[in-house]
Amino acid sequence: MHETNSLRGVDLNLLVVLDALLAEQHVSRTATRLNMSQPAVSHALGRLRHLFDDPLLIRRGGKLIPSAKALEIAPILTEALRQMQEVLEPEGFDAAREKRTFRLAMSDYGSSVILPGLLNVLRRDAPGIDVEIVHSSRDVMQGMVRDGECDLALGVFPKLPDRIEAQQLFVEHFACLADQAQLSGHDPRALEGYLARPHILVTMKDENISEIDAALAACGHTRRIAVTLPHWANATRLIGGTDLILTVAHKALQHMDGNPAFAIFEPPFSIPSFSFVQIWHERRNGDPGHQWLRDVVASLAMSLK
Structure with missing residues (x-):
């Protein structure tokens, strides 16, 4: 910071903008967060760069990347603003008034x-x-x-990068969905019948092998994937009137519970349960x-x- 600068000469509103910019790393989202116009945020960033004699946020590949100086001051700034907010608003966060x-x-x-x-x-x-x-x-x-x-x-995030926080929300297990009228013949509630049926796989195209197929491979089996799609909700609508089997997280099938047209049952082989979590960057703490x-x-x- 320039030697001629002093706290009395600093517009403290700029520090609020800087804190939001370092959290969002995006001008338009910062503007939305602070209820400001994008030009106003851009102008504030220019003043901040002059104030700190540092670029603070550097545009690379369409993103704003914090400079070394920005990374150094970010936690100090966030904590300072938090303490100032406690002084000015001793009652703390009020969800009813927040915009x-x-x-x-x-x-x-x-x-x-x-x-x-x-x-x-x-x-x-x-x-x-x-x-x-x-x-x-x-x-x-x-x-x-x-x-x-x-x-x-x-x-579901089995591996997390540095500085990402996580909280487990619940532990989930898998269940199968089939048309009740189609259970005769190759009964999917037994492993032989399950493997004989065509299946629906819900996955994003850039994800690795599903937990279901990994569990089958571990016991030396594979299944025929007849339909692949990226959406859980649509998958349940494809079961009625077909011999297809859907194996998904149990809570995704709760809206089907009690519907006599469908059967919900445990997979006929062991699939590990998984933790459903929420994750955030430590800068939000x-x-x-x-x-x-x-x-x-x-x-x-x-x-x-």
Whole structure:
């Protein structure tokens, strides 16, 4: 920082913009977060670069990458602003008055089990908070969290990069869905019948072998994949009137429970259960709004059957 600068001569609002820019690493999302125009955020970034005599955020491949100086000051700045907020607003975060947009990454499975309850809470308790949902593969969602392109990602993430935090929401297991009228003949509730049937596979095209096929391979078997698609919700609609078998996370089938036209049953071989988690970048740890959102998601997950 220039020697001629002093705290009294600094517009502290610029530090709020810098904190948001370092968290979002994106001008338009920072503008949305702070309820500012994009030109105003760009102008503030120019003033910040002069103030710190450093580029702070460097554009590379369409992204804003923090400079070494920015990475050094980011945690100090976030903590300083948090303490200032506690002084000015001793009651802390007020969801009912907050106006903000959160960007969440999740599959349609995550959307089906978490999103309805989350929207109910937001409309009831935080009507000024909006959410934008994006959907992609596991690796891409992790990258979006790492690069500040989304606030929170929900899914199955066996391996996480550095500086990514995670919280387990629940442990899930697999179940199978079949047309009840098609159970005779090759009964899929037995392994021989299961392997004789055609199957639906839900996967993103850039993901590796599914947990189901990995479990089958471990016991020396393969199955015939007759249909491959990227969406869980559409998969359940393809079962009626066919001999197809769908093996998916159990909670994705809960809306089918009690429907006499369909059979839901345990796979006839062992498939390891998995942890469904929410992940975020450690830069969000000092954000009370983000903490509130994580707590809401965790509470909703605990209430699921």
